[in-house]
Amino acid sequence: MRRAAGAALLCALAVALGGCGALEDLRGGEETIATVPMPPEATDVAPVLEPGRDGCNHKRPPAADEPRPAFDEAPPSPLAGLGPWTVTMATSCGAIRIELDPELGGDATAAFAALARAGYYDGLTMHRVVPSFVIQGGDPDGTGAGGPGFTVESPPPGNYAYRNGDVAMAKAGNEPPGTAGSQFFIVSTESGAAQLEPLYAVVGHVVDDDSAATLRRIDALGVDDGPPVEPVWIWTARLAEGG
Numbered sequence: 312m313r314r315a316a317g318a319a320l321l322c323a324l325a326v327a328l329g330g331c332g333a334l335e336d337l338r339g340g341e342e343t344i345a346t347v348p349m350p351p352e353a354t355d356v357a358p359v360l361e362p363g364r365d366g367c368n369h370k371r372p373p374a375a376d377e378p379r380p381a382f383d384e385a386p387p388s389p390l391a392g393l394g395p396w397t398v399t400m401a402t403s404c405g406a407i408r409i410e411l412d413p414e415l416g417g418d419a420t421a422a423f424a425a426l427a428r429a430g431y432y433d434g435l436t437m438h439r440v441v442p443s444f445v446i447q448g449g450d451p452d453g454t455g456a457g458g459p460g461f462t463v464e465s466p467p468p469g470n471y472a473y474r475n476g477d478v479a480m481a482k483a484g485n486e487p488p489g490t491a492g493s494q495f496f497i498v499s500t501e502s503g504a505a506q507l508e509p510l511y512a513v514v515g516h517v518v519d520d521d522s523a524a525t526l527r528r529i530d531a532l533g534v535d536d537g538p539p540v541e542p543v544w545i546w547t548a549r550l551a552e553g554g
Contacts, residue, residue, distance in 0.1 A: 374434030440533030
């Protein structure tokens with residue numbers, strides 16, 4: 312991978328990070344901060360999370376303390392319909408809508424969708440934010456070293472060029488290209504995308520403006536390469552068919 316600080320930058324705790332039309336760089340542009348929408352499952356605890364000065368509400372969701380599904384192998388693919396398929400994450404800083412790309416991501420996209428459908432991502436964090444580069448989440452341990460108990464392999468084409476808004480699967484540096492468990496990262500700028508080699512399975516793309524605004528708020532919480540200055544929670548991640 313091509314990053315000034317070298318591969319070590321993307322290998323914190325032995326985890327190395329790593330389409331569609333590109334978003335504008337996620338750190339740019341003006342936005343209006345709105346109330347962070349909450350999923351229906353959380354309404355009995357916090358029907359509305361009022362954002363703070365950073366546009367986020369960092370309250371810990373109930374799902375963070377609930378048991379997580381365990382897997383001995385990749386769950387069956389739920390992508391049996393016509394699609395298109397999306398995964399929408401309700402986070403501390405707003406919603407992120409991911410348009411899945413089964414053709415490009417293959418088994419990795421299917422596994423990502425299956426984990427979302429199983430509620431695996433509910434209550435996890437975006438545990439790593441590298442400003443103007445990537446936002447990483449999906450680790451059940453919250454350390455950068457955890458996973459769901461299985462991996463699949465879906466390497467991207469050798470000539471693939473990552474774009475701002477791509478959602479790809481993180482992997483350990485010694486794992487084959489395209490190895491995917493549960494950890495994912497979202498590319499946050501075009502300049503960041505240019506630093507990635509085609510080693511990471513691409514499961515989907517973030518392409519809408521509201522999601523880009525959420526990612527900008529999360530990106531602003533990054534300092535160097537590590538946890539954000541305030542916790543960013545994934546309250547729920549929901550799979551849906553039909554856009």
